[in-house]
Structures are given as C-alpha cells and as structure tokens.
Amino acid sequence: MISQLVSSVGVVIAGVFFCALYYWLSDRLLQLIFPVRDGDVRTASLxxxxxxxxxxWLFLGPALLLLAVYLVYPVVATFILSFYDRSGTTYVGAANYLWAVNDAQFRQAIFNNVLWLAVVPAACTFLGLVIAVMTDRIWWGNIAKSLIFMPMAISFVGASVIWKFVYEYRGGKEAQIGLLNAIVQFFGGDPQVWISMPFWNNFFLMAILIWIQTGFAMVILSAALRGIPEETVEAAVIDGANGWQIFWKIMVPQIWGTIAVVWTTITILVLKVFDIVLTMTNGQWNTMVLANLMFDWMFRGGGDSGRSAVIALVIMAAVTPIMIWNIRQASNQGGGR
Structure with missing residues (x-):
C-alpha cells in the first residue's frame, strides 16, 4: 500500500515536472526560431x-497527439474491423450489420437502452430540480445537499453492491436481509427475487443510477437557481402568482438551458451504462444493454471482434450527436460562440 502510494505520488511529480519542462523548452525554441532583436521594429513585431x-498549437501538441492516438485511430480501426469476421482477418462486408438488424438479443439491448433513456435522465433531472428548490428553503439545506450528493463519490460497482443488499432475496424460511423484501414481508407480502423479474427488473437497476446521479443534477440546478434575479420572483409575487406558478413559469424558463445540459449529460452516461448491469445481473433476465452486449461479444465465448465493433459504432453514433449538442449548449451558457 505504501509503495503504491509512493509510486503514484512519484508519477504525479514526474508528470508535472516534464510538462513544465516541455512548455519551457517549447517557449525557448520559439524565441530562437523567431528572435526579437533591438533596432528592427518591423521584424520584431512580425x-x-x-x-x-x-x-x-505547440502547447496543445501533446494533447492533440494523444487524442489522435487514443481516440481517432481506435474509431477508424473499429470501423474497419466491423467489416471483418470474428478473428478480424477475413472480409465479410456488411454481414455483421445484417446480423445486428436481425439478432433478437441486439434488439432487446436497443429496447433496454431506450427504456433507460426514457426514465433515468428525466427522473434525475426532475428529482434534482425539486430537491434543489426545496433545500434552498430550509436552514439545514446544505447538510441535505451533502447527503444527497454523497453517492456521487461511490463507484458504479460499489453502488451496485450496496443495492444488491437492498434487493437481496433469501429462499425458504430464512430471514430476509434485503431491505426491500424485509419491508414487503413486514406488511404481509411475499418476498420476491426482484432483479429476475423481466421488464420490471430494468427499473430496479435504473434506481441505482438515479440514486447516484440525482446529486449531480441537484448541484448544477441549485447553482442555476441561485443565479435567477430576485426581481423577477418578487414581481411575480406582487402580481399574485403562487409558489407553483413561480416555479414553473418564472424559475424553470430562466434555467431551461441548464436543465437541458444536465439532461443531455446524464443521457450520454445512460447510453454508456455498463457497470451496474454487469454487477447486478450480468445481462440476464432481459436486462442486457448495448455496452454489455459489446463486452460479451468481444471477450466471451472466444470473442467476435467484428460484431462487437458494430455494437461499439452504434453506441458511438448514439452518443456523439448528443455530446456535440451538449458542448455547444454549455458553451452558449458560458457566453461562448
């Protein structure tokens, strides 16, 4: 543990040192190539x-190089790989794309992803907005915000393990240690294997991501609400508007851009959801999503690089337009062009 900590600190220090050295050497190189000499004002200015x-461009060079090596090249290589067989050696044309269209499991994964997209971003954004408004009106609001934001510090795998105990089922006459089954049993109901219930189990998995991401939505929207001019709210009160009208007709329209950014940010995350499904169900009981299907085809049963490449491209095609729109919207919010 100590050796790992020391090595991590060493890597950070070395990285900062070499970055600083690169920038210093780059600047010195520029000074040598484009010197500024006394007496020649025109050349010095040029x-x-x-x-x-x-x-x-010189300072951005390393970052651009890394983007080209680790982002652009993999995308091009994946696109080419999608036209080859499972071993990546024999050209099969559009066979992998035809497989995707006709495969029942692929269609099920698409359906599940759409279901996640319909529920999770809307639930996180709505709950985050409501909590942001409510916590701003109570004296212990900052404490409440801290508690709600806390799940953001937990990894998706860690959160899934926690919720496994919530959904835990014990057969026979064993005592139910799962919180949900314990509550059901307390009210006279029968314990259920919640995560194996087709269709509904998707919602039980979604609850985990909603639990994690609501804190993110709350923090961003709370900051946006604080930026609303008080004069507009006071004017609405004077005109006789009630709390509900002030919220929906005065506050929400003024932070609509921020709401859209939060919504799309969570949408991008949902399109790439993987850890929760893998930890909770491993894609069983009709809970498979695209990222898990790609993982299965790539790394299990001998692997099929062609089909997994097709699924990866589908995920990228779904994420990229939303990401571009999100960046533009965030730039506009910040006063950019």
Whole structure:
C-alpha cells in the first residue's frame, strides 16, 4: 500500500515536472526560431505575432497527439474491423450489420437502452430540480445537499453492491436481509427475487443510477437557481402568482438551458451504462444493454471482434450527436460562440 502510494505520488511529480519542462523548452525554441532583436521594429513585431500564432498549437501538441492516438485511430480501426469476421482477418462486408438488424438479443439491448433513456435522465433531472428548490428553503439545506450528493463519490460497482443488499432475496424460511423484501414481508407480502423479474427488473437497476446521479443534477440546478434575479420572483409575487406558478413559469424558463445540459449529460452516461448491469445481473433476465452486449461479444465465448465493433459504432453514433449538442449548449451558457 505504501509503495503504491509512493509510486503514484512519484508519477504525479514526474508528470508535472516534464510538462513544465516541455512548455519551457517549447517557449525557448520559439524565441530562437523567431528572435526579437533591438533596432528592427518591423521584424520584431512580425516575430512576436508568429510566436503568438504558433505557441497555442505547440502547447496543445501533446494533447492533440494523444487524442489522435487514443481516440481517432481506435474509431477508424473499429470501423474497419466491423467489416471483418470474428478473428478480424477475413472480409465479410456488411454481414455483421445484417446480423445486428436481425439478432433478437441486439434488439432487446436497443429496447433496454431506450427504456433507460426514457426514465433515468428525466427522473434525475426532475428529482434534482425539486430537491434543489426545496433545500434552498430550509436552514439545514446544505447538510441535505451533502447527503444527497454523497453517492456521487461511490463507484458504479460499489453502488451496485450496496443495492444488491437492498434487493437481496433469501429462499425458504430464512430471514430476509434485503431491505426491500424485509419491508414487503413486514406488511404481509411475499418476498420476491426482484432483479429476475423481466421488464420490471430494468427499473430496479435504473434506481441505482438515479440514486447516484440525482446529486449531480441537484448541484448544477441549485447553482442555476441561485443565479435567477430576485426581481423577477418578487414581481411575480406582487402580481399574485403562487409558489407553483413561480416555479414553473418564472424559475424553470430562466434555467431551461441548464436543465437541458444536465439532461443531455446524464443521457450520454445512460447510453454508456455498463457497470451496474454487469454487477447486478450480468445481462440476464432481459436486462442486457448495448455496452454489455459489446463486452460479451468481444471477450466471451472466444470473442467476435467484428460484431462487437458494430455494437461499439452504434453506441458511438448514439452518443456523439448528443455530446456535440451538449458542448455547444454549455458553451452558449458560458457566453461562448
């Protein structure tokens, strides 16, 4: 443990040192290539402009190189791989895409992803907005916000393990240690294997992500609510508007851009959901989503790189437009163009 901590700190220090060294050497190189000499005002001015033009690209060079190696190249390679067989050596044309269209499990994964998209972003955004409004009106609101935001610090796998105990089922006459079954049994109901109930088990898995992401939505929307001019609210009160009208007709329209950004951010996360399904059900009982299906085809049963590449491209095609729109919306919120 100590050795791992020391090595991690060493890597961070070395990384900062080499970054600083790179920027210093880059700047020195620019000064040598485009010198500024006394007595030649025109050349000095031209070289200063050249430095200003080149310096950003020189500083961004390592990041752009890493993006090209670890993002652009994998996308191109995945696209090419989607036209080959399971071993990635024999060209099969559009066979993998035809398989995806006709495969029942792929269609089930698409349906589950759509179901997640319909429920999770809406639930997280709505609950986050309601909690943000409510906690701003009570004296212990900051404590409540901290407790609600706390699940954000837990990994998806860790949260899934916690919720496994919530949904735990014990057969026979054993005492139910699962919180949900204990409550059902207390009120005279019969314990259930919740995560094996087709269709409804998807909602039980969604509850985990909602529990985690509601804190994120709450924090962002709370900050947006604090930015609403008090004059607009006071004017609405003077005009006789009640609390419900103030909330929906005065406050929500003024933070609609932030609501959209929160919604789409969670949507992107939902499209890539993987850990929760893998930990809770491993895709069984009709809970498979696209990311888990891709993992199964790539790493299980000998692997099929062609079909897994097709699924990866489908996920990317779904995520990319939303991500671009989200970045533009966030830029507009920040005053960008």
């Amino acid at each position: 070289n200063l402009n050249r430095r200003a033009s080149v310096r950003p």
